[in-house]
Amino acid sequence: MSAQVYLVDDDEAIRDALGWLLQSRGFACVPHASGEEFLAAWSPQLAGCLLLDIRMGGISGLQLFDRLLELGNALPVIFLTGHGDVPMAVSALKKGAFDFVEKPFNDKELLDRVQEALRIDAARRASAANSESLNSRLERLTVRERQIMELILAGKFNKVIADELQISMRTVEVHRAHLFEKMGVRTAVELSQLMTARR
Amino acid sequence: MSAQVYLVDDDEAIRDALGWLLQSRGFACVPHASGEEFLAAWSPQLAGCLLLDIRMGGISGLQLFDRLLELGNALPVIFLTGHGDVPMAVSALKKGAFDFVEKPFNDKELLDRVQEALRIDAARRASAANSESLNSRLERLTVRERQIMELILAGKFNKVIADELQISMRTVEVHRAHLFEKMGVRTAVELSQLMTARR
DNA sequence: CGATTAATTGTGGATATCCACAATCGCCCG
DNA sequence: CGGGCGATTGTGGATATCCACAATTAATCG
Numbered sequence: 020m021s022a023q024v025y026l027v028d029d030d031e032a033i034r035d036a037l038g039w040l041l042q043s044r045g046f047a048c049v050p051h052a053s054g055e056e057f058l059a060a061w062s063p064q065l066a067g068c069l070l071l072d073i074r075m076g077g078i079s080g081l082q083l084f085d086r087l088l089e090l091g092n093a094l095p096v097i098f099l100t101g102h103g104d105v106p107m108a109v110s111a112l113k114k115g116a117f118d119f120v121e122k123p124f125n126d127k128e129l130l131d132r133v134q135e136a137l138r139i140d141a142a143r144r145a146s147a148a149n150s151e152s153l154n155s156r157l158e159r160l161t162v163r164e165r166q167i168m169e170l171i172l173a174g175k176f177n178k179v180i181a182d183e184l185q186i187s188m189r190t191v192e193v194h195r196a197h198l199f200e201k202m203g204v205r206t207a208v209e210l211s212q213l214m215t216a217r218r
Numbered sequence: 219m220s221a222q223v224y225l226v227d228d229d230e231a232i233r234d235a236l237g238w239l240l241q242s243r244g245f246a247c248v249p250h251a252s253g254e255e256f257l258a259a260w261s262p263q264l265a266g267c268l269l270l271d272i273r274m275g276g277i278s279g280l281q282l283f284d285r286l287l288e289l290g291n292a293l294p295v296i297f298l299t300g301h302g303d304v305p306m307a308v309s310a311l312k313k314g315a316f317d318f319v320e321k322p323f324n325d326k327e328l329l330d331r332v333q334e335a336l337r338i339d340a341a342r343r344a345s346a347a348n349s350e351s352l353n354s355r356l357e358r359l360t361v362r363e364r365q366i367m368e369l370i371l372a373g374k375f376n377k378v379i380a381d382e383l384q385i386s387m388r389t390v391e392v393h394r395a396h397l398f399e400k401m402g403v404r405t406a407v408e409l410s411q412l413m414t415a416r417r
Numbered sequence: 418c419g420a421t422t423a424a425t426t427g428t429g430g431a432t433a434t435c436c437a438c439a440a441t442c443g444c445c446c447g
Numbered sequence: 448c449g450g451g452c453g454a455t456t457g458t459g460g461a462t463a464t465c466c467a468c469a470a471t472t473a474a475t476c477g
Contacts, residue, residue, distance in 0.1 A: 109319075113317070162423095174404060392456090
C-alpha cells in the first residue's frame with residue numbers, strides 16, 4: 020500500500036482541479052465525493068494524507084474527522100474550508116489535525132503542506148512498524164518469560180530473581196536465554212534499550 | 219518561583235477584569251501593559267502560563283510570541299483576541315501556542331484552559347528538572363568515563379572495551395565503577411534506562 | 418494416546434564481573 | 448615543590464553469567 024493523497028470534497032469541480040494539480044506534481048490522488056464514501060473505503064492501513072473539505076452534504080468534514088479519530092485514523096488530515104471560523108480551526112488543530120487551510124488557497128503552499136504531511140505519515144509508519152515488530156516479538160514470549168524479563172529490567176541478578184520466584188537459578192537462566200533469543204538481543208543492556216525506547 | 223498567570227494586554231479594563239477573575243479563583247496573576255514590559259521581566263525560569271492579547275500598541279502579541287520562542291520560552295501561551303482570523307490561529311497553534319481564544323470568552327472555559335496550561339507547565343518543568351539533574355551528573359564524568367559509558371551502552375563486555383581502548387580490563391573496571399557511582403546506578407541496565415529514557 | 422509445548426532442575430566448566438588492597442605516572446595548582 | 452586528580456595496572460578471591468548435555472513433569476491438542 021503506497022502513499023496516496025485522499026481527497027474528500029462534494030464539489031466535483033474542486034475534486035477535478037485539485038486532483039489534476041496533485042497528479043501533475045506526482046502525488047497519487049484518490050478522490051471521494053462524500054464523507055460516507057471515504058469512510059466506507061477507509062482502513063487503518065491507508066498511508067498518505069487526507070485533504071478534507073469541511074462543508075459537505077451528508078456528514079461534514081468535522082464529523083468525518085471525529086469519526087476517523089474514534090476509528091484510530093493515523094492519516095494526517097489537512098482541512099480545506101471556505102467558511103471556517105477561528106474556534107473551528109483551533110478545535111481541529113487541537114484534536115490533532117495536521118493543518119487547516121482556507122480557500123482559496125495558494126497552490127504551492129498547499130502542495131508543500133501535502134508533501135510535509137506525507138513525510139510525517141511515512142515517518143510515523145516507519146516507527147509504528149518498529150513497535151509492531153517489537154510487540155509481535157513480545158507476544159511470542161511465554162508468561163513466565165515476560166515475568167522474568169520484568170525482573171531483569173529492574174536490574175536484578177538471576178540469583179535474586181530465582182529467590183523471588185522461588186525457582187532455581189538454572190531455570191531463570193534458561194528463561195533468560197530463551198527470551199533474549201526471542202527478543203533478538205544479546206545482552207540485558209540491549210533489552211533495556213529496546214524496552215525503554217518504546218515510550 | 220511558584221506558578222503565575224502572566225497577563226499581557228494593553229487594555230487596563232481587561233487587565234483588571236481578568237486579573238480579578240483569576241485571583242478570585244486562586245490563580246496568582248501578574249499583569250503587564252505591553253509586550254515590551256513583559257519581555258523585560260521575562261526569564262527562562264518563569265513558571266506558569268501566559269495570557270497574551272494579540273492586538274496591542276507597541277509590539278503585537280504575535281511578535282512577542284515569536285520573540286519568546288527565539289528566547290526559548292517554555293510557558294504555555296494562551297492567545298486572547300477579538301480580531302483573530304483563521305490563518306493567524308492556525309499559525310500560532312502550529313508554532314506551539316497552547317490555545318487561541320476569541321473575545322468575548324466564557325469565564326469558566328478560560329479558567330479551565332488556564333488550569334490545564336498550568337498543569338502542563340508543571341509537568342514539563344518536573345521532567346526538565348529530571349533531565350537537568352541527569353545532565354549535571356553527566357558533566358561530572360571525566361572524558362574517559364563518558365567514553366567507556368558509551369561502550370557499556372553498546373552492550374559490550376569489559377573485555378571487549380579494554381581491547382578497543384587498548385587498556386587493561388582492570389582499568390575498565392575501575393572507570394566503570396566510578397561512573398556507576400557518579401551516575402547513581404548499580405547496574406548497566408539501570409544506566410541504560412537512564413540514558414535511553416531521556417530521548 | 419502420542420506429540421508438542423512450557424516449566425522446571427541438575428552438573429560442570431569456561432567466562433565475566435565485582436571489589437579490596439595497592440601502586441605508578443603525568444599534570445596542574447597554590 | 449608537595450598535594451590532588453585522573454588514568455593506568457596488578458593480584459587474588461568471591462560471585463555471576465553463559466552454556467552444552469541431559470532429564471522430568473504437567474498441560475494441551477489432534
